[in-house]
Amino acid sequence: MGKIDVEKQDSVKMYKIRKTLDELTDKSGHGTELITVYIPKGKQLHEIINTLREEQGTADNIKSDLTRGHVVDSLGKVIQRLKLYKKTPERGLVIFCGALPPEGGGPMGSEVIKIYELDPPKDLKQYLYRCDDHFHVDILKNMLKDDNLIGFIAIDAKDCGWGLLHGDKIEVLAQTGSGVAGKHRQGGQSAKRFQKLREMELTYYYNR
Structure with missing residues (x-):
């Protein structure tokens, strides 16, 4: 593959990441129910899966039935997605998952669990897990800044x-x-x- 082809692929990849991050920046949950997971390169996936399972157990303490269900379901979806990987990707992996309103909006309770996977453009060195009312995208956005x-x-x-x-x-x-x-x-x-x-x-x- 020639240099021009590689640069074109990288440009397309960066565009897709920026577009996804712009979309996620505008998303918000009804409660602290949106999951952000940054998995650094070299991190063992079974450790992440065990941590997320522990978080599922902790979620039982959430008072709101709706929020509790969303958090448990979102964590379960992330765990199932991670099981599809034999090992952590070369540069790491970032996953966003949560209950989001359907296209066109809808009443509370009509949310749909959506998951987003992103390959970081550079080596990811930081581990992060957050369950919040928004997705934490700043680490990835900083990676997209021009080094020059x-x-x-x-x-x-x-x-x-x-x-x-x-x-x-x-x-x-x-x-x-x-x-x-x-x-x-x-x-x-x-x-x-x-x-x-x-x-x-x-x-x-x-x-x-």
């Missing part, structure tokens, strides 16, 4: 600004004025003195 971070500064006699370039996005960090007066339009000795002072101020401004 470029700092820049733009300066002229009046203003100065600096910031960061992430891919094709510019983040302006700060701006400041020089405080140096504009050019003196009158002639004579006063103009020469003014120009000399202005040049000194500019030199200080450029080097401060």
